[in-house]
Amino acid sequence: MTIRHMPVAALTAAALSLIVINSPAFAQSAAEPQTTQPMQGTPPAAISDQKIEAFAVAYLQVDKVRRDYAAKIGAEKDATNKQKLQNEANQQMINAVEKSPDMSLDEYKTIITAAQTNPDVAKKVQDKLKVSAPAQ
DSSP states (O other): OOGGGHHHHHHHHHHHHHHHHTSHHHHHHSSSOOSOOTTTTOOGGGSOHHHHHHHHHHHHHHHHHHHHHHHHHHHOOOHHHHHHHHHHHHHHHHHHHHHSTTOOHHHHHHHHHHHHHOHHHHHHHHHHHHHHSOOO
16 A cells, blocks of 8 residues: 555545444444444544544554454355454454543544544544554
8 A cells, every 4th residue: 555545545444444333233332322422513623633643543453453354254154253253343443442542432433523524634634644554
């Protein structure tokens, strides 16, 4: 993956991560209800550079889990086993965010949502991911 393709790929993967984290399996395993996103109305200016940096660290861990499980899930023929792998991947993604310093699940989802709807936030996230991403 080249750096010039990183921004589009990064946000696409972030969006996919959001879909996985918002899946029914995640909602069942989360300790709190997922009916609303408490910080959704937070203006983009309220997302500090430190939170963007913490998000980038968490995102890279979530993306690694997503990549690790994508092939396994895609190769699995049995629907029951496929669902088990999806649930396992979801839990690993949750753990990755929870273990990330200075980042909560709600903050993670809020920043992804902001990046998808606000070009300024998207640029900040893309820039931070370019700097934080390991060479591939």
